[in-house]
Each structure stands twice: as C-alpha cells, then as structure tokens.
Amino acid sequence: MALSFVKRLCVQLEQTDRILPGGYLYMSDLLGLPSLMEQAGKIIATAFYGSEIDVVMTVETKGIPLAYATAAQLGLPVVLVRRDHQVTEGSAVSINYVSGSHKSIHTMSLSRRALKEKSRVLIVDDFMKAGGTVRGMVDLLGEFNAEVAGVGVLVESGAVETEERLLHDYVSLVKLSEVDSKERRISAHPGNYFSS
C-alpha cells in the first residue's frame, strides 16, 4: 500500500517539466492535493506510532499540510515555526541557522507560548537537502528545553555528500538521487522508510 503510493509519487516527481533553474523541483501541485498529503502523512505517522511524542513541528511554508496530516493521524497538535517574528505570535525565541546546501544564514522563530518545556517533538517537512533547516529546528528545540522525538520528510535530496549532511537520523518517503537540469533528467526512488 505505502510502497505503491510512493512509487506512483516517484513517477510524478520524475516528470521533467518539474525542473526549475538551479536544479530545484516544482512540487507545489502535488503538495496542494489534500488527499495526497493525507496519504503521505499516514505513512510518516506509521513510522512513529508508539513513540512518545507531544507535538508535531514544522517550519513554514510548504511542509505545513504534511505536518497537519501526520499530526491528525497521531492525534497531536502542530507547532509552527515562522521565518520571521510575527506580531500575532507574541513574544518569541529566534535563532539563526545555516542552510547546509547554500551556506547562507537564515532566521527562524517560535512563539514562547507555543511549546512547553520538555515536550517531545516530531519534526516534519516536505523537503530536505543537507538538513540545515531541520537542524535549525533541532537547535530551536534546545532553547525550549524540548527534545526531538523523530524527523520525517516527504522528499530527501540524495545529491548531498555524506560529510555535508547535517542530520543522519530521519525517515524519508522519497529520495531524489538525481536532478540534472542540463540533461533534463530526474531520478526518484522510495526513501529510507522502506529500507529500514
């Protein structure tokens, strides 16, 4: 069931018109399908059933529907990390983090009242390359004395050297092994969810 769903997703991801400048992949149409997000969230949830988790966390924007779909399965609330500090969040804790693939510095921020101390947190995102964004969320959890209970991503990019990878313990549904914008070739395979 899970594998056939992910294999169909891989076929969709391999459509060459998804290739964007810089080797990025257009996925917004797929992320915009509530039923697809629900199925993906169900699979990620199965990887963490029985784990002690208090909340699901994601950073805006594209991972939000997957985080809600996963949280709905596990019966948990969602905590949303912002890229900027918003007036509607009250006082917040902000950190800087380095994107692993670009080495550029970004900010993320979380409302003080969004997360209780010692919470056990499942991090969910739509895409992971070197893992800098997820690493940033892990660092942010430290500021709240909260703990990572797990990390689940829809798609991981395999185009990362092992020593560049900032995060090693995660579950992925799809692994992109190649996005070649010159040859217009994409290779997508089932992720480590299916090999562990």
Place this chain on the structure above:
Amino acid sequence: MALSFVKRLCVQLEQTDRILPGGYLYMSDLLGLPSLMEQAGKIIATAFYGSEIDVVMTVETKGIPLAYATAAQLGLPVVLVRRDHQVTEGSAVSINYVSGSHKSIHTMSLSRRALKEKSRVLIVDDFMKAGGTVRGMVDLLGEFNAEVAGVGVLVESGAVETEERLLHDYVSLVKLSEVDSKERRISAHPGNYFSS
C-alpha cells in the same frame, strides 16, 4: 452542531491571555489543532457545496490548515500564494496590495503554473480585518483571468468601519466585536455564516 462548535470556539477566543500588544489575538494554539481545523473546514465547505469551484486558495501562513481542511471536504486542490517569490515556485506573478487596517504595502506572488485561466477560486483565510489581504488575492486572480467563487474566513474582526471594509461578500464563522487591550476584554460571537 456547527453553532455549538463555533460557540465553544468563541469561549476559547475570549480567554483574556490571548491579547497581544496592538490589540492582536493569539490564536496559534487553536490553529494548531488538526481536529479543530477539520471541523471549521467542514462548516466553511457547507457554505459552498454546490458552487462551481475548481480550487481553494489561501496566502501563507496561518490560513493554510483551514484551506486544506475546506479543500479536503470539497475534494479540491489547494493553491498557495506566497509573500515572496520563491525559487521552488518557478516563474511567478507578483502584485502589491495595501493592508486595509495599516495602510502598509505588501507583496504577494503566485506561481504561473499553479492556476489555470478561468479557474473558479474559493479564497480561505484564518483572519480578516479590513479585507486587504483577501482583496490582494482577488486582484491576483485577475492577473490569471481567474474568478472568485467565494470567500470564507474563520474569524473576522468587527473593529472596522463599514466604509473601511474592502470586501463585503464573505462568510465568517466567528466575529470579534471587541479586543480591548487596556480593559483586557474580548468579545467573540458567531459570524455571518449563521445569520445569512
């Protein structure tokens, strides 16, 4: 059913510790509950059953879970408007819009390939004050030769003069008639969904 759900939501919104500087209301805890979003999305969907709609649209960030919950009920995809132009969206159309309550200018942008011409679009958001953000989405639809099929919001602020309101045709589940940060008083009532 719908009314009792919204009345319970009003009681939660009236908790005085939600008041933030500037008269904003902290709602992220409620927006973070997948089951609450699902129920709210079901109610908004009932207001548009039978309407000719192709997609649900929202602008990042906080309206996203409600938009997905509504779209899931109606069996529709979600189109996500960004505040900035992102590399992962490909070529995009950007517009500037004026926030009605602050008179400040913002940008929103939508990927060219996200929306087909002549699409009929249901706009969903978590909060509406003067309606400038929703108005911006309506203007953006014009750039795509797409049409507004309806507007649904979770919470509308009643603290807007009628002549200031930029949008008059919408469905709201909750109406905030007062957020008094000095007296620490909030009044929330069922919105126009229940009076139309």
